Amino acid sequence: MDLTLSESELAFQAEVRSWLAANVPAEPLPSMDTEAGWALHQEWEAKLAAERLSVVSWPREVGGREASLIEWVIFEEEYYRAGAPGRVSQNGIFLLAPIIFDHGTPEQQARFLPSMATGEKIWAQAWSEPEAGSDLASIRSTAVRDDERGGWILNGQKTWSSRATYAHWGFGLFRSDPDSAKHAGLTYYLFPLDAEGITVRAIAQLDGEAGFAEIFFDDVFVPDADVLGAPGDGWRVAMSTAGNERGLSLRSPGRFCAAADRLVELWKLNGADAPQSRDAVVDAWIGAQAYRLFTWGTVTRLADGGEMGAAGSVNKVFWSELDIALHETGLDLLGADAELLETPWMDGYVFSLSGPIYAGTNEIQRNIIAERILGLPREPKGAAK
Amino acid sequence: MKFELTEEQTGFAEAITDLMRSADSVAVARSWAGGDTAPGVKLWGRLADLGLTALVAPEEDGGLGGTLVDLVVAFEVLGHELAVGPWIESAALSPQTSGEMVTAAAAPLAPYAADAQVARLLSGTAGAQHASIDSTRTLTEVTGGEAFGAEALDRAVLAAAAQLVGAGERVLADSVTYVKQRKQFGREIGSYQAIKHQLADVRIALDFARPLVFGAALGEVPVSAAKVYAADAAYLAARTGLQVHGAIGYTAEFDLSLWLNRIRALVTAWGTPAYHRGRVLEAITDQKQAG
Numbered sequence: 011m012d013l014t015l016s017e018s019e020l021a022f023q024a025e026v027r028s029w030l031a032a033n034v035p036a037e038p039l040p041s042m043d044t045e046a047g048w049a050l051h052q053e054w055e056a057k058l059a060a061e062r063l064s065v066v067s068w069p070r071e072v073g074g075r076e077a078s079l080i081e082w083v084i085f086e087e088e089y090y091r092a093g094a095p096g097r098v099s100q101n102g103i104f105l106l107a108p109i110i111f112d113h114g115t116p117e118q119q120a121r122f123l124p125s126m127a128t129g130e131k132i133w134a135q136a137w138s139e140p141e142a143g144s145d146l147a148s149i150r151s152t153a154v155r156d157d158e159r160g161g162w163i164l165n166g167q168k169t170w171s172s173r174a175t176y177a178h179w180g181f182g183l184f185r186s187d188p189d190s191a192k193h194a195g196l197t198y199y200l201f202p203l204d205a206e207g208i209t210v211r212a213i214a215q216l217d218g219e220a221g222f223a224e225i226f227f228d229d230v231f232v233p234d235a236d237v238l239g240a241p242g243d244g245w246r247v248a249m250s251t252a253g254n255e256r257g258l259s260l261r262s263p264g265r266f267c268a269a270a271d272r273l274v275e276l277w278k279l280n281g282a283d284a285p286q287s288r289d290a291v292v293d294a295w296i297g298a299q300a301y302r303l304f305t306w307g308t309v310t311r312l313a314d315g316g317e318m319g320a321a322g323s324v325n326k327v328f329w330s331e332l333d334i335a336l337h338e339t340g341l342d343l344l345g346a347d348a349e350l351l352e353t354p355w356m357d358g359y360v361f362s363l364s365g366p367i368y369a370g371t372n373e374i375q376r377n378i379i380a381e382r383i384l385g386l387p388r389e390p391k392g393a394a395k
Numbered sequence: 396m397k398f399e400l401t402e403e404q405t406g407f408a409e410a411i412t413d414l415m416r417s418a419d420s421v422a423v424a425r426s427w428a429g430g431d432t433a434p435g436v437k438l439w440g441r442l443a444d445l446g447l448t449a450l451v452a453p454e455e456d457g458g459l460g461g462t463l464v465d466l467v468v469a470f471e472v473l474g475h476e477l478a479v480g481p482w483i484e485s486a487a488l489s490p491q492t493s494g495e496m497v498t499a500a501a502a503p504l505a506p507y508a509a510d511a512q513v514a515r516l517l518s519g520t521a522g523a524q525h526a527s528i529d530s531t532r533t534l535t536e537v538t539g540g541e542a543f544g545a546e547a548l549d550r551a552v553l554a555a556a557a558q559l560v561g562a563g564e565r566v567l568a569d570s571v572t573y574v575k576q577r578k579q580f581g582r583e584i585g586s587y588q589a590i591k592h593q594l595a596d597v598r599i600a601l602d603f604a605r606p607l608v609f610g611a612a613l614g615e616v617p618v619s620a621a622k623v624y625a626a627d628a629a630y631l632a633a634r635t636g637l638q639v640h641g642a643i644g645y646t647a648e649f650d651l652s653l654w655l656n657r658i659r660a661l662v663t664a665w666g667t668p669a670y671h672r673g674r675v676l677e678a679i680t681d682q683k684q685a686g
Contacts, residue, residue, distance in 0.1 A: 011464045012397050080396050274679050292672045296620045303606035306398040324602050380591030384571050387586040
């Protein structure tokens with residue numbers, strides 16, 4: 011057991027640290043869920059990309075620098091420590107790109123990945139439907155074969171689609187075979203959000219900003235070239251995305267360690283007025299450290315060829331609850347000023363509230379942990395009704 | 396960069412586990428609790444022969460020169476298999492290359508000396524004896540005596556934290572086994588979400604406590620942080636374990652009680668959660684001022 015970094019890892023860390031120190035905007039950018047903030051975030055993504063820092067672990071030909079998993083974590087730690095902006099391209103980079111690498115054709119990889127790396131094209135996930143959230147296999151939006159034009163016709167409705175209000179492309183599952191069982195007969199499609207027949211309606215989130223949206227499909231044509239993986243194989247393709255979302259890739263430790271450090275600073279300023287928050291401050295700090303060390307363990311295991319598997323669910327429940335605890339404690343320390351919408355603590359708090367809900371609710375995650383890690387029996391069919 | 400055990404370390408853990416199971420460490424613990432320490436002393440000798448008490452003593456003093464990570468590996472197993480005797484004192488606080496069983500009080504972390512009825516008191520004068528909720532620990536008042544250095548105390552706290560993780564893991568494993576067998580309303584109680592979610596929370600708590608304990612062994616976080624989380628996780632395991640077992644878990648006769656009481660004792664021994672939270676706060680606020 012040895013947590014020291016190699017010479018080349020230290021050099022990478024130093025390079026990233028000094029670049030970020032020189033380039034991170036002095037003032038936080040406006041919210042990416044506003045029109046003005048969106049544009050500024052895209053600019054920031056382009057700046058990162060020019061330095062090959064937007065997707066450090068990707069191959070060079072699509073904008074990366076082939077960083078190792080350890081270097082990726084180093085990068086993320088430095089990124090959050092520097093207080094750099096949230097990534098508007100996050101959904102595409104973390105949720106779609108791994109799938110394009112694994113299941114996409116060489117043509118799709120060349121067409122979609124570089125513009126994702128530069129932030130020129132921002133992607134939105136279109137999975138949930140009004141009747142299909144946690145039970146994703148019950149989606150009803152349809153895809154019907156159009157042999158004449160060589161593609162598919164999409165109809166239906168997607169909802170809770172993060173970033174879709176301003177994004178350029180979407181990715182999601184549609185039922186391409188109405189006669190097949192729930193998990194079978196789904197196909198994974200990519201589509202431009204300005205395609206004919208698509209209507210995007212913004213949905214204001216708790217803080218009033220249009221962070222997600224509904225997407226309506228009315229006879230939308232998608233050519234065969236924009237089907238990801240084989241037709242009918244969408245469930246398998248999508249599940250490899252879910253693993254990424256729940257696990258390591260979406261939530262790097264730097265994010266929580268940086269918030270914990272800010273919390274300690276806030277305690278030093280306001281702690282005397284809120285002594286009852288002492289334990290919460292300490293526990294949040296320890297929690298962030300636990301997450302950092304747990305992540306190093308995961309990285310070591312993955313680097314040795316291990317798989318994330320159901321451990322991603324353990325990860326997801328922990329970070330999502332830690333994130334809320336960190337921000338609730340920050341608000342407690344702010345006293346009556348916590349209510350002000352303009353504080354970064356409130357901003358982070360509102361965002362953190364979505365953690366236990368998205369990427370598979372924490373109830374679903376606890377079922378996965380109980381059944382796949384602890385080996386407990388499945389709930390009998392129908393019992394949940 | 397590696398954050399996982401070496402083959403030697405997992406092999407060492409297996410060797411301790413095998414030895415303790417072949418000696419029926421639970422029966423040994425019950426004898427010890429009943430006042431017959433002979434089987435416990437015998438098992439102690441066999442574990443000492445593996446090098447446990449000399450593990451982190453320097454090689455030049457006749458020890459094995461093991462790391463704190465090695466110490467954590469060993470104590471997690473001692474917690475899992477319910478070792479009896481003053482292991483924290485004899486292997487972590489004051490490692491004994493001779494394999495001798497020693498004990499000590501180290502106020503305010505450990506105001507009583509454990510197992511002074513069978514172990515040599517390192518310093519001070521023994522006074523009145525008290526029973527512990529953990530029937531395998533006898534607590535003795537000590538007056539006078541020398542203070543231990545910060546490093547020795549940190550090793551003891553680390554060992555207690557590792558033991559808590561091991562004990563918590565054992566309670567979780569036994570609880571999982573139980574809820575897969577016990578049926579109510581026509582099905583295994585482990586198929587009910589109310590049970591599943593509680594045990595999942597224990598899995599999560601232990602999964603995040605363990606890296607802190609190893610991280611503390613590597614100097615990445617204060618040992619107090621490890622003790623806080625390990626105590627919380629083990630205690631959650633104990634409370635949940637009792638709840639899912641129901642009345643049988645509440646009986647002294649059922650072996651689970653031995654671990655429940657061990658955990659309850661170790662939550663406050665070697666520094667209460669409040670004490671260690673205070674130390675963490677001190678460490679992180681000082682660190683910030685220095686940085």
